[in-house]
Amino acid sequence: MISFDEAWAIVAGEARPLGSELVALADAHGRILAEPVVAQVDWPPADVSAMDGYAVRDGDRSPLRLVGESFPGAAFAGGMGGGECVRIFTGAPVPPGADRVVMQENATRDGDAVGLTVADSMARHIRPRGSDFRAGDPLLEVGRRLDARAMVAAAGADLAEVRVWRRPRVAILGTGDELVEPGSARTHPGSIPESVSFGVAALVADWSGRVVSRERVRDEPALIRHAAAIALDRSDLLIVTGGASLGERDYSAAVLADLGLDLLFAKVAMKPGKPVWFGRVGDTLVLGLPGNPTSALVTARLILAPLLAGLGGDDHARAARWRWATLQAALGPCGERETFTRARCDKALVEPLSNQDSGAQKGLADGNVLIRQRAGAAALSVGDPVDIIDF
Template sequence: MIGFDEACRRVVAIAAPLGAERIALDLAWNRVLAAPVIARRSAPETAVSAMDGYAVREADLAAGPTRLRLVGTSFAGSPHGGPQLEAGACVRIFTGAPMPAGADRVVVQEVVQREGEAVMFAERPSPARHVRAAGSDFAAGEALLKTGTRLTPQALVAVAAADLDTVEVFVRPRVAVLSTGDELVEPGQAANPPGTIPESVSFGVAALARAWGGEVVCRQRLRDDLPSLVRAAGLALDTADVIVVTGGASVGERDFSKAMFQELGLRLEFEKVAIKPGKPVWVGRVGARIVVGLPGNPSAAMVTARLFLAPILAGLGGARPEEALAWRAAALASPLGACGDRDCFHRGRSTFDGVRSVGNQDSSAQKDLAMADLLIRGRPAARPLAAGELVEVLVF
């Protein structure tokens, strides 16, 4: 058995990117850039108006109230801003429209009066010029996003604005989720036969895998029969980069999660970690594939998936795996009990006055698990903590 920090170091060490591919921008949300985004055009390409109003020459307003001739209109999308402005002329202009040659400011429409083909500027306009200069957002050839950036909705706006319809991203890791246990049946089928329970863990693990950039290619429920488990393991190794096995990680007579991979060449990175919940968790490799063994109890499975599966998927998908282990300090909103001789990971929740643990901390709990949005770390042999004291928390 190894400590939590050492287990994290070993996970980070094996989570290297799988490769790169070019994909359409429509498919790029939550992917990680494998190459920087370089702008193909400037934004804006030419000076444009930031307001609806009238494009004028500053010199024509210097003498105070004045009347200017209206000589054209500039709309957004126009190839140019209309005729070049000469002394005593102005152009009607709209937000995003190109500035006419010779104009150096926009006067907002609210402070002028239109009189047929003339416009009356009765007062001195504000100092604001309401002009977006060419390239004021970014210039052609500028690197807008660097390699390793995760493409959030905001980042996708910048990519599209750079006039790119494809991006080079790291390949998503393919994930197979195998749940084991004779007692498990599909949700909706647990009323018969007696003694069965709905299989719930694989749904949470698959969703967590997708959230951290994985592509779930298989989610399968298996009986505790070693020959059939070995066959399923072989098929999963053929189709997935990461295989997650839930259940069968302890030392019972039907705990086959490691055995099902042993004749296929399993090499363990670690088995058993000094944590609570989730002590039986293990990680190994079969060739280039990574296998993660999670406990069968729902809370324990989700905690260990967040702690170990998330950084593996982040790293394989091109992000820094350490980003999935970004602990921060937060103040307790209620007291927290002492830990024993292992790292404790309390399921917790953010509140307006800090963070607090959810009610039921049993490794099999499912109702209160649904209320948790963070993990609270308790160090080995940590004393009880009072409300207001700082703790380490991780987004769950």
Template sequence: MIGFEEASRLLRENVAALPAEPVTIEEAAGRFLAKDLLARFDAPRSNVSAMDGYAVRAGTLENGVPFKVLGQARPGMPFGGEVGVREAVRIFTGAAVPKGADCVVMQEYARAEGDTVSFEEGHGPTRHIRKAGSDFCEGDVLLARGTRLTPRAMVAAAAADRASIEVSIQPRVAIIATGDELVSPGEAHATANAIPESASHGVAALCEAMGGTVVLRLTGRDELGLLTDLASEALATADLVVVTGGASVGDHDLARPMFEALGLELVFAKVAIKPGKPVWLGKVGDKPVLGLPGNPTSAMVTARLFLQPLLAAMQGGEAAANLQFLPMPCAAALPEAGGRETFIRAIATPEGLTPAQNQESGAQAPLAQSDWLIRRPAGSPATARGETVSALAF
């Protein structure tokens, strides 16, 4: 059994990015860039006004003295002439600053009368001009390879003036839930000892949120022949297979054996974490197979710790960037940690992170409220209320 850091390293070393494909800018949101996105030109392309007002020569400004208004400049419609002494051009935010002008006086300090304008005290010293190239210059890397095109990143992507963008192919994901007791939600109430199959629904949602496409969802009883057939179907259909359940020690530990006849090579078998010790990663050919525990909380914690970075890596993103632990205040005292690294489900409150009351690996209700994982290395000493802990957004 290995530690969390070692398992994360092995995941990074054994998962490769899928090939690239071009998409339109309209289709790019949420995708991962397959190559650096370069700017086609400077932004702004020329000096532009940061305010509505009047473009003038700063050295000729005199309060109360009339300036002749030569014309106006709008975004995309520049003034073609040159501004001289005691001359002004009416200008609007984003318009190119006319030749000769080096200052924009805000309209709040201007008094227009006919074809002249005068200025009142208080307009300086700010010149309200955005310099050419002050945002970025031609050839600058606006977004690096591996960047996910979030809503904010989409603004920069569009600013690069590229109608087509190279992104990594979205992973096709197959999810297999295993267990004799599992039935589809809506059916369990009618059968004694049946349990609604819930873990795969959270796993599927995480896959979609991370840019994956769930192409197959299967549920199989604990019969090796049946499960091997499901594994074969999943591998033939998807780029990544995620299996939940059947990863404990015993006669029903079939999650790995169901792939063995298909050429499974293990990357790691167990990780010294709580919850989620049975999590494992393997490969069949070049396709990753991730095994998650059957208990829903364990499945979702390990999905956050391993599946999310894995999906990012398959799309050219940085796996480690999806494991950014931050210092956060804890709103409760924590006992000494045990022999395994522990991830405590917690809820963000104004006072800090509050651990969920039920930390059992099979608990499902607390998952809806828990939005952080508090990381407690093995053997960590007890902490008092208000102390800083290391935490990961869940």
């Protein structure tokens, strides 16, 4: 059995990008750039007005003669001479010969005669061509997540496609004779709703993975082997839930060993989550999670999330950002295993949940952080600082 830090280091070492692909910009939201976004055009593409108003020449006095209009996408085609002006709208090209734009609030119009009601100011209300960026300028760096703001920049660069890191394909295989699909447990005595795979699939999506299959099988080696072989062939990462402990019907790790599993670690000194295991079969990574809901989701947040982040081209450390909070209830001493306590945090004040059972499910919805206690740590009192991570 290895420490949590040792397990995390092994996972981080395997969390490497899977390769890149070109995707349409419309499908790129949330993806991670594999090459920089470089502007293909100047922005603005010409000197444009920053206001609705009138384009005028310095030194001209009203009344001015209106000689045309300039709209975004439909510029005034002529030129401007002395004593002339052009009606102009925000984003429209500034006519040749104009030096500034007078806001419409500072002008009056009577037919083709325009009067200026405010004297010249320092503000020109013109955005010069290329004042934001020029063609060839890098706008977004490799590794940038394409959030709403970055999507605007990529589109403004005049790109129809962007090169991004490929999202990991994830297969989820749940095992357990007692498990049935949600909605049917009430009519099957002795059964329980299979809930873990739904939480794991949601976490996969949260960390930019793509679930390609989600299957539940009984605790029978032949069935597990068949399902695992198919899943391995279609995925970059196979997640197996359940079957990782020492029960008589915990077959998952043994079956994967028969399929050529190269085990990187088998157990981790953490609570909950001790039975977690990790390895690879050929080119496919395999992560075994405990079957209990809380154990599975805590372990997935701490180990699966950074793995997915790295495989998808993100910084795996982004999924492991701990921060300080102030404890609002006492915690007992930590035993031989590092402990991760489910808790509720509000404005840097954190309170452990009352139910820390590994099979708890309501507590998963109630908690929003995990408190970290190192192995052998002393008891903690109200007001003590603790390490927490978003859950």
